[in-house]
Amino acid sequence: MTQEKIILHWLNFSRAHRVLWLLEELEVPYELKLYERDEDYRAPPQLKKIHQLGRSPILEIYPDGNEDPIILAETGYIMSYILENYNPKGKLVPESKRNQELVKYYLYYAEGTLQGILVSLYVLGETSKRAPWGGRTIGGLVAKGISKGYYLPEAFSNLDFLEEQLSKQPGGYFAGDKLSAADIILSFPLNDDLFSNRAAMNRVGSDISSKYPNIKAWRKRIVKEPGLIRANEIIKKDL
Structure with a gap:
């Protein structure tokens, strides 16, 4: 597994907490950036600077020190990517x-x-x-x-x-x-x-x-x- 820089963009009251949980279970190193919803329960505009739709979770990956990041959105896709790329011991993978x-x-x-x-x-x-x-x-x-x-x-x-x-x-x-x-x-x-x-x-x-x-x-x-x-x-x- 390569040492890549991973940033999780986490929004309160969102689906992002599951990605944080998965990273913790697999002991994958990551950085965490936190965002809070506004009074209308909307995500802050800063998230749109990372991904055009401005939703959370967003996973930002810098492979091998590359300055051009891979941007992942959608919880199921992010979790699949993490399991496939950052789980060499096969943790959380059922036997059958x-x-x-x-x-x-x-x-x-x-x-x-x-x-x-x-x-x-x-x-x-x-x-x-x-x-x-x-x-x-x-x-x-x-x-x-x-x-x-x-x-x-x-x-x-x-x-x-x-x-x-x-x-x-x-x-x-x-x-x-x-x-x-x-x-x-x-x-x-x-x-x-x-x-x-x-x-x-x-x-x-x-x-x-x-x-x-x-x-x-x-x-x-x-x-x-x-x-x-x-x-x-x-x-x-x-x-």
């Missing part, structure tokens, strides 16, 4: 081929299917708050109808799916009997974006933890992972 492919699936699924549903529920839930004063009632009713008619059933369908997937894994993780990148990528939509988010829980109608005991047990398990604990402590100290 089946579970290895399952990890790849979850890297796409978490961002492509699950996250889209949760973001849509969030946006629709904000409609009545952000609509012009005279249209808040109508806007709220329309948004509630869309959520109830489509996005809530989709959310519960996905939770049912994930609950069943965990039931098939004897170790209580998503791809094998120990932590993998599948658990790390799913931590944000399941934990931060839903079960640990009071507003999100209100949008789905109730505390649904009891309906999903396997997910509940998984959540309790991953918050004890050493890499996540270190990542949390780093942010707590530096932000």
Whole structure:
């Protein structure tokens, strides 16, 4: 593994924390640049100087001292790149081929299917708050109808799916009997974006933890992972 300079651009309340967690788990050297959202919950304009879309996470890589960096965006892609290029010991890689492919699936699924549903529920839930004063009632009713008619059933369908997937894994993780990148990528939509988010829980109608005991047990398990604990402590100290 070459000694490359790696910079993680981390934004609060974003998907970037999973990349920090992965880097900590793999003990990959990196620099951390922290950003905070503005009062409108938007990312600061400085991120657009790194990547035109101004989203986080962004991974900036300087190969072999080269001054022209490789810029990576999108959480699943960044995590795949890290696993392929900075993991010579094969840590977090399941033993079986089946579970290895399952990890790849979850890297796409978490961002492509699950996250889209949760973001849509969030946006629709904000409609009545952000609509012009005279249209808040109508806007709220329309948004509630869309959520109830489509996005809530989709959310519960996905939770049912994930609950069943965990039931098939004897170790209580998503791809094998120990932590993998599948658990790390799913931590944000399941934990931060839903079960640990009071507003999100209100949008789905109730505390649904009891309906999903396997997910509940998984959540309790991953918050004890050493890499996540270190990542949390780093942010707590530096932000």
